[in-house]
Amino acid sequence: MSAIGCTYGGTLTGTASATNFPFTATFTNQVVPKTSGLLCPSSAKITAKYDYKQP
Secondary structure, three states: OEEOOEEEOOOOOOEEOOOOOOEEEEEEEEEEEEEEOOOOOOEEEEEEEEEEOOO
């Protein structure tokens, strides 16, 4: 993930609503460390929700 010249990365742990389509994956208050960038916070907190549907 990258924003305004700051790059963050790491492993996210979340929950999935099902094992088959459609399902939702949710990541709440996940902290990832900075991987590059100047004048950037040392970590970022991520909350995201992804809805997956059958292709």
